[in-house]
Structures are given as C-alpha cells and as structure tokens.
Amino acid sequence: MERSLRLGRLATFAYFVLNGFLMGMWIVHIPDIEHRAGISHAVLGWLLLLLGAGAFAGMQLVGPLTDRFGARTVVPLSAALCSAGVVLPGWAPNAWTLGAALLVLGLGNGCLDVSMNAHAIQVEHGYRRPVMSAFHAAFSIGGVLAALAGARMLSWGWSPVANLGTVALVGLVVAAVAAPALLGAGGTRLPDPPAAAATEGRGTKTPRRVWGLAALALMIMLCEGVANDWSTLHLRNVLGAPAATAALAYGAFSTAMTVGRLLTDRVAARFGPVAVLRYGASAAALGLTTASLSSSVPVTLTGWTLFGAGLSGCVPQLFSAAGHADPDAAGTNVSRVAGLGYVGMLAGPAVIGPLTQVIPLHLTFFLPVACCVVAAATAGILRPRNAAPTRLETPDGATDSGSSPAHVGPETTSDTHSVERSHEH
Incomplete structure (x- = not known):
C-alpha cells in the first residue's frame, strides 16, 4: 500500500x-x-x-x-x-x-x-x-x-x-x-475494474438514489437522536431507576455504537454493506422493542445496547454509498445525505416530546422502531446498480442473497483479499 x-x-x-x-x-x-x-x-x-x-x-x-x-x-x-x-x-x-x-x-x-x-x-x-x-x-x-x-x-x-x-x-x-x-485531488486510487460503476452517478437517476440514501440517513440518525436524548429519561421516568442507573442506558448505547463501528468495516468487507444495513437495522429494531416493552432494568439495558450495536454500522454505509456513486460529485452527494441525516438527528428528540402528551414514553419508541424496519426492508439500495445480488456462504453453510460481495461503494472487486490489510484502529 x-x-x-x-x-x-x-x-x-x-x-x-x-x-x-x-x-x-x-x-x-x-x-x-x-x-x-x-x-x-x-x-x-x-x-x-x-x-x-x-x-x-x-x-x-x-x-x-x-x-x-x-x-x-x-x-x-x-x-x-x-x-x-x-x-x-x-x-x-x-x-x-x-x-x-x-x-x-x-x-x-x-x-x-x-x-x-x-x-x-x-x-x-x-x-x-x-x-x-x-x-x-x-x-x-x-x-x-x-x-x-x-x-x-x-x-x-x-x-x-x-x-x-x-x-x-x-x-x-x-x-x-x-x-x-491529505490526499490530493482524486485521491490515491488503484486502477478501476473494467466494469466499475464509477460513472453510475452521471445518469439522470443518480439524484433519486442519493436522495433515497439521504432519506434512510434521516431515519437512522433520527433513531440515534432519540437514544441520545431519551434513553436515560426512559429508565428514570418509566422504570423508576435511580439517576446513576438511568445514566447507564445512554452509556450502554454509546459504548455499543463505538465498539460496533470499530468492528463494522471487517463485517462489511466479508458480507457487504447491504447485509450490514439490513441485519444491523433489524437488530436495532429488536433491541429497542425489547427496551420499550421490558419492565426489568437489566433487560432494558441489554435492549439499548443491542440498539446501539445494530445502528453502529448503518450510517457509514450510507455515506460511503453516496460518496462512491459519483467520485466527481462525492462532496455534494455526501452533503445531501449528511444534511438530511442531521435533520433527523435534531427531529428525533423533538418529535418524541409531543408524542408523550398522547402516549406513554416507552410506546413512542415504536416510531424509531418503524424507521429501523423501513431501513432493513430497503437496504438493497446500497447494492451497486450494475452488480447483481450474490449468494454468500455463511459459517454455518447457509447462504444469504441479500448482500453483495466485499466491495467499496459502487465497485465490485475480485481482488479485495489481495490488497494489503491493516488494522482498523
């Protein structure tokens, strides 16, 4: 390298x-x-x-x-x-x-x-x-x-x-x-494969795909915003936990987010970004559902931990896909995804507040659960337009046709394992 x-x-x-x-x-x-x-x-x-x-x-x-x-x-x-x-x-x-x-x-x-x-x-x-x-x-x-x-x-x-x-x-x-x-204009790049989709963003359909990624970023980051502002209040006000214990909810979420992001790159390289978003969002939905319905503090903390772990790798995959859609417009595309995502981060906590006037706090969490379900169902948007779905063999011998092979952005490379690997952190 x-x-x-x-x-x-x-x-x-x-x-x-x-x-x-x-x-x-x-x-x-x-x-x-x-x-x-x-x-x-x-x-x-x-x-x-x-x-x-x-x-x-x-x-x-x-x-x-x-x-x-x-x-x-x-x-x-x-x-x-x-x-x-x-x-x-x-x-x-x-x-x-x-x-x-x-x-x-x-x-x-x-x-x-x-x-x-x-x-x-x-x-x-x-x-x-x-x-x-x-x-x-x-x-x-x-x-x-x-x-x-x-x-x-x-x-x-x-x-x-x-x-x-x-x-x-x-x-x-x-x-x-x-x-x-910092890298110069265009960065340091290896030669693109013949079928690389480096120009996939040049067509008229690219804005629709980028806006689709931005909409998913809004939903995922809305979920992050809800956890940031309401996780501690959930344990404190709904379960009646002491203040010190309630603080562990956000701590569990943020720790799981950090650790998950340190590990996600290896998972994405093995199973592809579609799988990261699909199964990550699904795990997040399961975790928040568990936290919402549980009356046990340990189980609730486990739910918030799973919520953070599931969400951890989702936003980076969306940013990556937007940036790789068209290398010449990477900044503009990332700004669209990041901008709407930031709106979601701000809107999440703000929406939950008024909802608590109508339904209990723990039931308002089914709004971010629904966002996670939508993200999991539409994870295929991360698959490159010119890359067909592939069946990946999992450790137990099963297959998964929902993710693309290890690749970066719009490119599907056959030499991923020939590139020198270095530690992620």
Missing part, C-alpha cells in the same frame, strides 16, 4: 477525532456558558436550533466546494473554522451574541463534517475495502476524550473562555499538522 495512502488515512482519523473533540468540549461547557450568558434552559433550547441551522447550511455549502477545490484544500480550512468557532460561545455575554456564536460554530462543524467524510471516501477508494466505519468510531472517541479533558479543565476552575481558547489552539495545530498528509 502506498505510503501516501496510509498517511492520508491517519490524517482522516485525526480530523474525525478533532471534530468529535471540538463538539464534545462545547457540550461539556454548556452549563457554564448558559450561566455566563444569563439565559434560561428554554432560551438555550431555541438557540441550539441556530447551531443546527448553521451545521445544515455548512454541509450544503461545503459539498460543492469540496468537489471543486478538493478535500485537501477544504478539510483543513473547515477544521480551522470549527476550531476558531468553538471559543466564541465562551465569550458570549448574552443571548444575542451566543446565538451568533452558535451559528458560526455550527457552520464550521457542518463544513468539517462533510469535507472530512468526502476525504474518507477517497481513502476508502484507495484501500478498495470498507474503512468508513472506523472513521466514524474515531469521532466517538473524540467525544470521549473531550469528556475526560473537559472534566479535568473544569476542575482547575478555568473560565469557559480560557478552556475553549486552549481547545481552539489545539484544534488549529492539529488542522495544520495533518493537512500535508
């Missing part, structure tokens, strides 16, 4: 960790920032919509820019914008300035999210095997690092400006140091 490709992969890991770290540090400092600005929880809730709006705008803006100027140029600039933006909320003395700061931070986050995923597509194309899920696991690891570092910095009694200013400087250094290792 070319050294430049290895370095490009390491640089991509660095940017994913950085993105998770920056956003995690903002989250850790929310209570102090809210106090400094003198606002209520309700006002903060409305201001957080500006963070989401900025992120969505950044995603749509940077997609075409990445296609035009290349991820090597756009990723470092996006990382610098996100790093600089993270310090702004710490300076905000009132609601108006905090809203403007969150808009800028969201813009930087959205730009970095799409551009680094577009670069990850280039890296994956070069490796000619799935590597996307490990990058998304790196984002989660960045959030864990932020929680640990943030707790330590807060224990020192530093102000939000000092803490986030330090974080911003670290982010700018990482953005600059990792930039030279």
